[in-house]
Amino acid sequence: MxxxxxLGLARGMALTLRRFFQPKATIRYPEVQADIPPxxxxxxxxxxxxxxxxxxxxxxxxxxxxxxxxxxxxxMDTKGRFHVHWGAAETYGERREESALRRSGxxxxxxxxxxxxxxxxxxxxxxxxxxxHDPAHLLAILEGVQAHYGYLPVAALKRISQTTGTWYAQxxxxxxxxxxxxxxxxxxxxxxxxSPDAPGTSRxxxxxxxxxxxxxxxxxxxGDA
Amino acid sequence: MLVTPKDWPSVLLPKKPAADxxxxxxxxxxxxxxxLRMAIRDLGPTGxxxxxxxxxxxxxGGAGYPAADKWRTASSTPAAERIVVANGYGSDPSTTTxxxxxxxxxxxxxxxxxxxxLAIGAGEAIIAIRATAEAAVRTMETAIAAxxxxxxxxxxxxxxxxxxxxxxxxxxGAYLLGEETILLKALEGKRGQPEQRPPHPASSGLRGxxxxxxxxxxxxxxxxxxxxxxxxxxxxxARDCPGTMLVQVRGPEATGIAEVPMGTPLRKxxxxxxxxxRPVKAVLVGGPSGGILPPDALDVPxxxxxxxxxxxxxxxxxxIVADDRVCIVDLARVLTRYCADEACGKxxxxxxxxxxxxxxxDRLAAGxxxxxxxxxxxxxxxxxxxxxxxxxxxxxxxxLVSGMRxxxxxxxxxxxxxSCPAGxxxxxxxxxxxxx
Ligand SMILES: Cc1cc2nc3c(=O)[nH]c(=O)nc-3n(C[C@H](O)[C@H](O)[C@H](O)COP(=O)(O)O)c2cc1C
Ligand code: SF4
Ligand code: FES
Numbered sequence: 001m002x003x004x005x006x007l008g009l010a011r012g013m014a015l016t017l018r019r020f021f022q023p024k025a026t027i028r029y030p031e032v033q034a035d036i037p038p039x040x041x042x043x044x045x046x047x048x049x050x051x052x053x054x055x056x057x058x059x060x061x062x063x064x065x066x067x068x069x070x071x072x073x074x075x076m077d078t079k080g081r082f083h084v085h086w087g088a089a090e091t092y093g094e095r096r097e098e099s100a101l102r103r104s105g106x107x108x109x110x111x112x113x114x115x116x117x118x119x120x121x122x123x124x125x126x127x128x129x130x131x132x133h134d135p136a137h138l139l140a141i142l143e144g145v146q147a148h149y150g151y152l153p154v155a156a157l158k159r160i161s162q163t164t165g166t167w168y169a170q171x172x173x174x175x176x177x178x179x180x181x182x183x184x185x186x187x188x189x190x191x192x193x194x195s196p197d198a199p200g201t202s203r204x205x206x207x208x209x210x211x212x213x214x215x216x217x218x219x220x221x222x223g224d225a
Numbered sequence: 226m227l228v229t230p231k232d233w234p235s236v237l238l239p240k241k242p243a244a245d246x247x248x249x250x251x252x253x254x255x256x257x258x259x260x261l262r263m264a265i266r267d268l269g270p271t272g273x274x275x276x277x278x279x280x281x282x283x284x285x286g287g288a289g290y291p292a293a294d295k296w297r298t299a300s301s302t303p304a305a306e307r308i309v310v311a312n313g314y315g316s317d318p319s320t321t322t323x324x325x326x327x328x329x330x331x332x333x334x335x336x337x338x339x340x341x342x343l344a345i346g347a348g349e350a351i352i353a354i355r356a357t358a359e360a361a362v363r364t365m366e367t368a369i370a371a372x373x374x375x376x377x378x379x380x381x382x383x384x385x386x387x388x389x390x391x392x393x394x395x396x397x398g399a400y401l402l403g404e405e406t407i408l409l410k411a412l413e414g415k416r417g418q419p420e421q422r423p424p425h426p427a428s429s430g431l432r433g434x435x436x437x438x439x440x441x442x443x444x445x446x447x448x449x450x451x452x453x454x455x456x457x458x459x460x461x462x463a464r465d466c467p468g469t470m471l472v473q474v475r476g477p478e479a480t481g482i483a484e485v486p487m488g489t490p491l492r493k494x495x496x497x498x499x500x501x502x503r504p505v506k507a508v509l510v511g512g513p514s515g516g517i518l519p520p521d522a523l524d525v526p527x528x529x530x531x532x533x534x535x536x537x538x539x540x541x542x543x544x545i546v547a548d549d550r551v552c553i554v555d556l557a558r559v560l561t562r563y564c565a566d567e568a569c570g571k572x573x574x575x576x577x578x579x580x581x582x583x584x585x586x587d588r589l590a591a592g593x594x595x596x597x598x599x600x601x602x603x604x605x606x607x608x609x610x611x612x613x614x615x616x617x618x619x620x621x622x623x624x625l626v627s628g629m630r631x632x633x634x635x636x637x638x639x640x641x642x643x644s645c646p647a648g649x650x651x652x653x654x655x656x657x658x659x660x661x
Contacts, residue, residue: 136432177569181398209563
């Protein structure tokens with residue numbers, strides 16, 4: 001409590017008055033747009049939801065939009081180690097465990113720190129040649145590469161990136177969206193190779209939906225709660 | 226095919242199936258490509274658009290948007306090139322209607338596509354089919370090759386050297402690829418995620434060019450309309466929604482495809498398969514994101530607007546009849562889970578909203594519901610509908626919301642007493658063992 005009654009109030013009002021005549025920092029966004037330096041990109045910050053899991057879904061939206069390719073995604077593998085698609089591992093301190101990849105029902109590839117295997121990219125070049133190195137045919141190119149190698153090797157993706165001028169993140173983003181494309185060789189011994197969209201079969205997601213629907217219609221629970 | 230009443234017309238699939246659907250000579254003998262000739266010689270682009278407009282044809286892909294409106298937008302958008310795309314993806318795993326149409330009546334789709342191309346001034350036509358629908362892919366490829374060989378479409382389709390390139394493109398890998406903006410993304414070799422609209426594809430679609438996307442059933446109706454006249458088509462079915470549609474009806478004992486006049490009361494469609502010895506308990510209309518309707522709501526007309534008002538939608542043209550063995554909570558949960566799993570992750574209602582919906586369903590089934598879960602469901606569904614980017618999220622709310630609207634007592638049993646009247650969910654046992 002100040003000795004002179006009203007001094008605090010006067011001080012407050014003085015501040016108000018001073019601010020009143022100062023230039024305003026608020027702009028009427030979006031009608032008025034701030035003058036942002038051309039190279040300003042903001043600061044990346046990963047947020048957590050109320051359960052403490054990272055909100056990032058590894059959806060690749062930001063990586064695809066980033067013009068200087070400084071953003072990339074990775075995910076923690078099931079053993080709790082890092083796996084990295086691109087860039088130095090130490091750049092990525094935090095990874096979302098339940099990435100979009102895993103939600104897609106596909107095991108996250110685990111090339112961890114092992115450098116990707118060398119590859120004869122001759123066949124990749126031939127495929128690219130067939131499509132005139134046109135990234136508009138990326139899906140068909142990826143399907144062709146998978147048909148040749150049985151999966152999408154990292155070296156092949158890099159080759160596509162180099163020769164079509166498409167960002168690696170975009171290629172990875174596309175490849176990881178489609179359930180029929182895979183990043184790991186089909187399991188051989190004993191296990192049937194995974195080929196979800198082999199002609200005449202249905203996608204694993206569709207098959208389990210149909211099974212669940214069929215069960216539910218005949219009075220059995222259509223899957224675990 | 227299901228046996229349908231005699232007075233139901235057939236527009237899309239001939240009453241007597243062709244011996245060999247890809248036999249071009251036989252198809253031409255049966256009047257194929259006469260509509261295209263008429264559209265080129267007599268009607269011209271403007272006349273063709275007017276004829277389709279007068280027929281009242283609405284898109285059969287699910288939303289029921291008037292076809293001619295899309296054509297007008299595309300043809301009035303200034304562009305060097307325009308594109309027409311036939312959506313033959315058939316995203317609903319439980320429905321094969323679009324694939325069956327392409328297998329049995331490929332030339333109607335090709336001719337409809339060519340007429341649409343003529344109307345909007347497109348030089349490129351793409352038929353996008355799910356790669357796993359091998360038979361449809363093979364049939365369409367053969368039929369296109371035969372049409373090109375006969376010179377019906379190709380370098381001088383529309384006279385004066387105006388060409389039409391038609392090709393089949395196979396796509397695969399996700400449920401959502403059926404949505405038009407996503408399909409266009411896939412055709413461009415990109416991630417399958419939807420785009421903000423407007424601009425609609427009709428003004429800026431594939432490669433930024435005006436692109437008209439139609440379901441294959443929409444296209445297959447077009448030659449019929451041109452040959453038989455708009456008035457004849459407008460007389461079929463409902464006044465605000467004329468024509469027919471292929472509906473896949475599945476009951477406990479019988480299943481099949483029927484060509485149904487729009488506006489037919491849902492009950493008549495259900496009666497095509499019946500429910501066997503047990504009573505009908507619910508009817509799922511629209512596919513994985515369909516609405517669950519009770520037996521006393523079956524007088525609703527099978528039209529886009531009618532079904533939406535009842536809390537369901539035409540969607541994939543699937544009608545599934547469930548008898549009294551089904552538990553509504555379990556059914557809605559299975560559907561919602563699939564919709565959430567298939568959501569693309571681009572926006573918050575899609576990424577998080579659908580997942581929370583699915584969790585509410587899981588809690589109901591497991592008997593672990595929290596107080597206020599149904600209010601949360603109502604709020605969440607309204608938020609998703611209000612803020613969604615594509616229709617998938619909006620429609621994904623339908624199973625649970627229609628279940629709550631029509632089967633409230635059954636939901637309350639789960640919620641308040643942790644018991645399942647149908648004896649499907651084992652809520653209490655599950656509560657004990659729920660460890661997640
Ligand atoms: C999740 C979702 C899936 C869809 N799947 C299909 C489909 O498999 N086939 C289709 O023709 N339209 C599908 N549509 C509708 C398309 O977005 C689009 O409206 C339609 O192809 C336009 O054709 P129309 O004018 O003939 O209706 C789907 C829409 C959504 C939201
Ligand atoms: S990957 Fe997707 S979810 Fe993750 S930060 Fe980027 S935009 Fe957000
Ligand atoms: S499904 Fe992701 S935005 Fe619609």
